[in-house]
Amino acid sequence: MVEDYMVIDGTRLEYRWVGEAEAEGPVLVFLHEGLGCVALWRGFPEVLCQALGLRGIVYSRAGYGRSDACALPRPPTYLHAEALEVLPRVLDRAGVQEAVLIGHSDGGSIALIHASADAAGRVKAIVTLAAHVFNEELSIQGIREAREAFETGDLRDRLEKYHGANVDCAFYGWNDTWLSAGFRDWNLEAFLPDIEVPALILQGAEDQYGTPFQVAAIVAGIGFSASSALIPDCGHAPHLEQPEVTVALIREFLQPLI
Template identity: 25%
Template sequence: MATDPLTSPGAYPRGVDDQRREFEERRLAAFRRRGFSGVGRRIPDHAGRETYILVSEESPCPAVLVHGGVGNTVEWADLAPQLGSPLIIPDRPGFGLSYPTDYRRLDFRADAARWLLELTDGLGVDKIDLVGNSMGGFFAIAFAAAHPDRVRKLVLCGTAGGLFPKPGLFLQLWATPGVGTLISKIQVRDAETLRKRAFGNYLVHPERVPADLLEVALLGINLPGTAQTNQAIMQAVATIRGWRPQLRLESALATLPVSTLLIWGDHDALAGPDIGRDLTTRMPNARITVIPDAGHIPHLDQPEPVAAVLNEFLGQPLH
């Protein structure tokens, strides 16, 4: 594993500004308070760009947790310490401390698969267990469909991007030229506003999100370039009318040979559990677990039940 370990607060390479340093120190502290003893590392790709990861321990088949569109790995902080698998928790390109990228100039689906392939290669492993939420689920499906031999098990925790027709009016407006640029200039300045705007529509219980995780999330979304990255992603995948048809992933998922678990909140605002149930009837090796009293990010609403389901699924041998 080619890495640049960052094993203690303040051990940051030259060129990382104070804002990023504070974000990473606060994020590591939030994970550690919950019992996650991992460290931060950087994994270079073939072009020399670096993906930043939190890693609990090295393994020949780690579980890789890919965050959703909020743009922050902190969504996994309550879940990660409860999981029995060695974990890799990356910042997606353009977010956190990973390399910047312009999604308007890319084949979005192909680049999602490329990023995870180069991350898997950089970790020096043949296979990974892959867990994705929302837009992270889109990345996970894109990679598993392109490289099924590199994925031991796939988990979509909350409905994945590409499996629902409309991401919601606000995100569809963000995808619209002109209006989207104005939205990107809006800066959320306090944690309680973030609780309402970023989590209010996606969680059953946004009031339960701990204050320290909100503070880290606030730092993350206000990192330079993050709002523009989110806008570019929305423009790549959606229009004012909804998700771009060429980036829908139902067909890719329906033929996927990888052992797959769908973890679905019973109150997911973007797509109800019946969509997941229908998908599993068409997939060759899949099942669904519906989490009661949970929304689009079920591991934030109900981390304990989600951890139990994940540990049971990832711990099962393949048949």
């Protein structure tokens, strides 16, 4: 496990390689959620890389973890910019020639956008965990509750352990944007028909931020190359709440491809 920083367009991003350096095959690229960072993936990247015999890279986007801060407020197109401008530079800088994108929540949405525009064919497959392609009332309700927990409960203290000085940037950069009037009509479904690589769409059956309509829309939009599963007894973080089931589903999906 190696921790380091890379500089993308003048912004320093923390990253970590996981798995065996000599492993052959595509690199698993872990894209975190709207409140996530390198550390908040916990041990899942290592476990998944070991299960598949692959190498992986985990990084924190600007404004998260130990990466540099970013300007606020974020525009409604902030996920598009991450997917189409930042992520390609991260992969170039890391020397990743073949990738499998593993995206959680916002990271899953980034994976979908990026895969739709991958003209070079670097992306070999994608796995999304609780990805969104449109805004829902359930999402808004959950995000409002998170704001209450951050401002009057202990959520800020819990997140500060992982984000440090970035804690307010990380939270409000996500929360303010998703609750903004301009984000009400946010929708990524137009990107889905351009995704041609195999895609596994996973979501917890009790996800507090999204309904199964998200999964249905993603699978319908991508078409025959997409498969899905709703994981029982699981909320918004399948990789943390049901790690064994999640690893088994991803391994079954990826093994024929690698």
